[in-house]
Amino acid sequence: MVTASKPPAKPNKFEKYKAEKDGLSVKDEIEHFARIGWEAVDKTDLEQRLKWLGIFYRPVTPGKFMFRLRTPNGIVSSQGMRMLAEIVQRYGDDGSADITTRQNLQLRGVRLEDMPEIFRKLEAVGITSMQSGMDNVRNITGSPIAGIDGDELIDTRELVQKVQDAITNKGQGNYAFTNLPRKFNIALEGGRDNSVHAEINDIAFVPAYREGKLGFNVLVGGFFSAKRCASAIPLNAWIPPNEDVVTLSCAILSVFRDNGSRANRQKSRLMWLIDEWGIDKFRAEVETVFGKELLSAAPKDEIDWDKRDCLGVHSQKQTGYSYVGIHVPVGRFDAEGMFELARLAEVYGQGELRLTVEQNVVIPYVANENVETFLAEPILQKYSISPTPLVRSLVSCTGSQFCKFALVETKQRALEIARNLDEKLEFGDRVRIHWTGCPNSCGQPQVADIGLMGTKVRKEGKTVEGVDLYMGGTVGKDAKLGTCVRKGIPCDELPQVLEELAIEKFGATPKS
Ligand code: HEM
Ligand code: SF4
Numbered sequence: 001m002v003t004a005s006k007p008p009a010k011p012n013k014f015e016k017y018k019a020e021k022d023g024l025s026v027k028d029e030i031e032h033f034a035r036i037g038w039e040a041v042d043k044t045d046l047e048q049r050l051k052w053l054g055i056f057y058r059p060v061t062p063g064k065f066m067f068r069l070r071t072p073n074g075i076v077s078s079q080g081m082r083m084l085a086e087i088v089q090r091y092g093d094d095g096s097a098d099i100t101t102r103q104n105l106q107l108r109g110v111r112l113e114d115m116p117e118i119f120r121k122l123e124a125v126g127i128t129s130m131q132s133g134m135d136n137v138r139n140i141t142g143s144p145i146a147g148i149d150g151d152e153l154i155d156t157r158e159l160v161q162k163v164q165d166a167i168t169n170k171g172q173g174n175y176a177f178t179n180l181p182r183k184f185n186i187a188l189e190g191g192r193d194n195s196v197h198a199e200i201n202d203i204a205f206v207p208a209y210r211e212g213k214l215g216f217n218v219l220v221g222g223f224f225s226a227k228r229c230a231s232a233i234p235l236n237a238w239i240p241p242n243e244d245v246v247t248l249s250c251a252i253l254s255v256f257r258d259n260g261s262r263a264n265r266q267k268s269r270l271m272w273l274i275d276e277w278g279i280d281k282f283r284a285e286v287e288t289v290f291g292k293e294l295l296s297a298a299p300k301d302e303i304d305w306d307k308r309d310c311l312g313v314h315s316q317k318q319t320g321y322s323y324v325g326i327h328v329p330v331g332r333f334d335a336e337g338m339f340e341l342a343r344l345a346e347v348y349g350q351g352e353l354r355l356t357v358e359q360n361v362v363i364p365y366v367a368n369e370n371v372e373t374f375l376a377e378p379i380l381q382k383y384s385i386s387p388t389p390l391v392r393s394l395v396s397c398t399g400s401q402f403c404k405f406a407l408v409e410t411k412q413r414a415l416e417i418a419r420n421l422d423e424k425l426e427f428g429d430r431v432r433i434h435w436t437g438c439p440n441s442c443g444q445p446q447v448a449d450i451g452l453m454g455t456k457v458r459k460e461g462k463t464v465e466g467v468d469l470y471m472g473g474t475v476g477k478d479a480k481l482g483t484c485v486r487k488g489i490p491c492d493e494l495p496q497v498l499e500e501l502a503i504e505k506f507g508a509t510p511k512s
Contacts, residue, residue, distance in 0.1 A: 014135070015262045017044050023052030023134060024178040031116050038063055038112040052136065052178060054129030055115060059404045064094050066402065067107040067118070068132045070168070073142035073160040073188075074103030074355035078345040080125040081353055085338035087118055097338060099331035099359040101395060101444055102185070104132075104139040108402065128171030135180045137167050137253070141201075143191040144310055144354040148364045150317040153207040153214055153302055154190035154241045163188070166246050167253070177253055181260035182268035185223070186249060188216070190241075193305040197357060197447055199231040199479045200224060202270045203252055205245060208238060208298035215240040217297045220252065220282075221271035226439035229446050229481055230271045235283055237294040251289040255282070307476035309430075310362050311392065312385050313371055322371055323364040326380065327387045330396040330411040331359025340379040348374045359395055388422035389430065391415065396435040397443030399454070406437030408454035408465040408491060417495050424499065425508040432475075433498075435467075445470040446481040450501065457488045465491045471505075 011019070026033070026049045033041050033050075038057070047057045056066040069084075076084075087107060088095035094109030110118070122128065131137060140163055142156035143149065163186060167177050187196035188205045198204035198219055205216035215238055222232030239248055252270075260273045274282045287294045311325035326341065345353045345363045348370050354362040361383070366374050375385065386392075397403070399410025414435040436443030437454040445451025451470030456463050466488050473482030489497055502508035 010263050012263060012265050014048075014265060017048060018135070018179050021049065022175060022178055023049040023136075024131070024173045024175060026050055027053060027173055030119065034113045034116050038065075041112075048134065051133030052131060052173075053115075054132040055110075055112070056133060058402055060400070060402055061094075061109075063111070064091075064108070065110045065112060067110040067129060068100075069105045069107070069122075069127055069129045070132050070139050070164060070171075071104050071127075071355055072140050072164045073146055073157050074144045074357075075157065076105070076127070076353050076355065077125065078342040078349075078351040078353065080122075080127050081338055081342035081345070083121055083125050083127070085335045085342060087114075087121075088333075088338065089335035090114075095335060097333040098398065099328055099333065099355050099361070100139075101357050101359065101397075101442070102139040103141050103144065103355045103357050105355065106398075123171075128168060130168040130171045130173050131178060135182055136178060137180075137184045137186060140164050141185075141187040141196040141357060143189060143195045144356040144362050145195075145314075145323060145364075146190055148316040148318065148321075148323050149191055150315065152191045152317070154216070156188040156190040156205075159241065159245050160188050162243070162246050163249050166250055177250075177257065180253070180257050181262045182265065184253065184256065184270065188245065189303065191305075192302055193307045194303045194476050194479060195307060195357070197444070197475065197479065198222070198303070199481075200444070200447065201232060202256075203249060204232050205239075206301045206303055208301040210238045210295065210298035213240065215298075216245065217301045218248065221269075221274045223269045223271055224441040224444065224446060225266065225269065226441070227266050229441070231479070231481060233274070233279065234297055235279070235286070235294075236297045237283065238296065238298045239294075248286070248290055248294075251286050251291075254289050255285050259285070303477050305476060309358050309360070309393065310356055311360060311387070313366075313375075316364065318365070320368055321365050322368055323362050324366055324371070324374065324385060325356070326361045326363065326383045326385055327392060328360050328383050329387075329391060329415055330394060332411060337379065337383060340377075341383070344374065344377060344379065358393070388419070389427040390418040390422050390433060393430050393432040394418050394435075395432070395443055395448070397437050399435070399437040403437060405440055406454060407456055408437055408467065410435045410437045410443065410454065413491060414452075417498065420495060421499060421502065424511060425502055426511050427502070427506070427508050429506065431502060431506045431508075432473075434473075445473070446483075447473040447475055447479070448482060449473065449506070450498070451482055452494075453484075455488060457490045459490045467491065467494060469497075
């Protein structure tokens, strides 16, 4: 077993409970927990360590857990999706699922007593939730159209799976990486449009030619937090698209695990270590663990397109086939929707669905001659392939419905405001609005054209729900983080503020 080699000078409270008992060890206790019931489970096991298995106690809905999976490269089989729909369905009105901004799925309303059976069922369809929460590596992202995009450079699917397998020991759990100083994000981009938001990952692999050979330039240290947001910076390394990706990811993780700060959790993400050491020392330490010379980076990478949202019907690399991007409003699924999309993927596609970081779904391999019948399926009235402009690009975190950190309700409000503005205004260009319920920024307001971050505001002597407004985020080739431009807008004034903003800054015009 490998664990952190350098004990922290003054460990924070998270480090204390991790040192007492590794989060992964609750894996062997899950049958016991299911038998005794959640109320009898030790508080730290319940509220913290279960997150190592993707099981999140939700203080807002005690006894109804959130269950976070891993969907490498956003890929889910139709069989897997149906199994997840069955789980959600069993919880009636409490059951739903969210597509997250890491191409992942989170199920709602799940009961602890059902977890042993759920794990058995998911194992049978090859889905794991291992190490998906707390100080672990999050879902590993890749282009949602990997392997079917005619313009792609590297098909990342197999590599993403291999990195996940190495980190989680093929979903069985890997003590080498269950005690990181903090959470960790990895992305592999194989296309030209930065579909994964490379800049906000702790490690991002982006396609680049070096001396005529195609491989990846490596970026490190990107992250968001309430206190600081940093874009990933070049490691000055290029590697071929093979096992080296796995070895290098594990080397960087090991350096972070053994040297990252465990004192102040506000200063524990990888970038803080890079700041402390400087990029040259960091690179040298990584190279030592990597075990061979790291080649210098290629002079430029191949990210030179605007970001696509993949919605609608698009020709595939494979002649005669199309992929269809389907919009799931603010990423919220019910069981019926999951069953239906699984069925569509099976009847029209090859039994596979892809999730996107915009919280939508792609169904690949629809034969061109079947596209028309596909588009006439009733579920596409609810999950459209061509939603109205603002709704189309809307992204939202969970908000107060399920999250205890939230200062405002997000998803419903986001949709309502976007729908109303779409009715009133004509938009030329795409306007991407991202909502996040609190400064933790899970909804990534900093990458949006208009970012809205929940806050509390005083209005007429009362405390009401409001937002801070972020602007200037860009995605794609020259991705840049937006900043806060206005604070404390009460939510009831927001429709008016956004309408004016859309007209003044984004060229929207009132519909006649
Ligand atoms: C201390 C800081 C943070 C805390 C306490 C926090 C907390 C949470 C919680 C409680 C959830 C689950 C809510 C639910 O759906 O019930 C969540 C989900 C999520 N958060 Fe955060 N968060 C933090 C920072 C961030 C940051 C900086 C990002 C990246 C921009 C982020 C990205 C996400 C994503 C993508 C999800 C959905 C699950 C996934 O796909 O992994 N979070 N976060
Ligand atoms: S941004 Fe805040 S409210 Fe939204 S999911 Fe993250 S922690 Fe919860």
